Amino acid sequence: MSETINKTVKLRYFAWVRERIGKPEEDVELPAGVATIADLVAWLTARGEEYAYAFENPKVIRAAIDRAHVKPQASIGNATEIAFFPPMTGG
Amino acid sequence: MSETINKTVKLRYFAWVRERIGKPEEDVELPAGVATIADLVAWLTARGEEYAYAFENPKVIRAAIDRAHVKPQASIGNATEIAFFPPMTGG
């Protein structure tokens, strides 16, 4: 898949990340240059204060690509769904 | 208690120690000189072939004095009940 074509990705937010952003999910067009999860967090943070608030401490934010845990440096590649959430507290 | 007076002690046997000796319990008069569990095992071993069979491998025999686990060198003291049995296999 060409990197020059903008991709549509579904973003999903959980727990207080969802509350701070104010919605559970949204479809976004990823601009060229947003190649990793860390890039995506930086791009979202610049989109508005609700995003800046949700990602104010990026170190505590966890991410999943297509329902699998990933690290911030993970490549977005052909992801169709990317999720952001706080550290998990199930069990 | 004077060590020169013979003491009566109840002996109890379990599992294959019981089967080899052929009885679950007996009262015995301990002669002077039988001061420890190891002494008692040696004395019983000399009493007859059923005891010699039960204690043929003294290292695997466990003992309890008044219902508490003890080592072979434990002093019999004023024990009222001494038990011999194989390694435990409960649980």
Added chain:
Amino acid sequence: MSAQTTVRIQREPFDVAVEAAKITSGRTDAGAVVTFTGICRGEENGVPIAALTLEHYPGMAEAEIESHVADAAARWPLIGATVIHRFGRIAPGEDIMMVATVSTHRAAAFAAADFLMDYLKTRAPFWKQVEKTDGKIWVEAKAEDDTAAERWTLPGKDAAAE
């Protein structure tokens, strides 16, 4: 011989004894059953709790737990393993989640249940919100849970993505 594994994410309560019996039923080699049940407490540090609400990531929760159950079955000789995790509002005294592991001998059953719990705490996409009399707050993750999960990381194996 593969382990009989079950993973369910549900709103409804469950019955630990029934779930454990499903694994052992008809198995002549089952010698050891370990179960863990997590219960909603009625207080936290002396402060009363009205309820917990569990949010989860549908689809990922099942997949993540299934992968850890498969991991456990690969590491220990299990006859079976069941994990059930509830979501939604849960009142004090109600069960939140359960793990049941069955093996021929106890060591495998204990280790697998302990392993699954450590991973569920740090890797399963669930988030607890506590309702107290003065409002709702999200439960914070505990550093000790990460430390517990790290016990199981094999040298050379890819560490958990955090």
Added chain:
Amino acid sequence: MSAQTTVRIQREPFDVAVEAAKITSGRTDAGAVVTFTGICRGEENGVPIAALTLEHYPGMAEAEIESHVADAAARWPLIGATVIHRFGRIAPGEDIMMVATVSTHRAAAFAAADFLMDYLKTRAPFWKQVEKTDGKIWVEAKAEDDTAAERWTLPGKDAAAE
């Protein structure tokens, strides 16, 4: 606040779920329940087992288990711990014994149940005899059980009298 402990040696079957519920009932601080159930297997290395017969040392069995339950309650913050061990003839598929531990958090409940099982295996005066088609044989103690029990021995603490 002392732990609620129960030790029973009995011929009759027991119900693990009922016993665990007795500990958690009315406790708002109970967050974690671990149970272990030992089951009579129907085979051993592929050879069918007709039944197990458990012999025990009445009086000492209770005292020994009670002392280990008290030890567990001193080492971990337990809300309660129950140990039930059956004796007599037990058929394949029937429960032999159980341990249930309850705590506020899972680490204590898991550690205490694991500890109790290790000690029961090597220190509780019970002996298993297996009935196979070709006769009865006493189960031999396993070296791995002694090794498991030694995990819990604290340096400087009097080691188990063997």
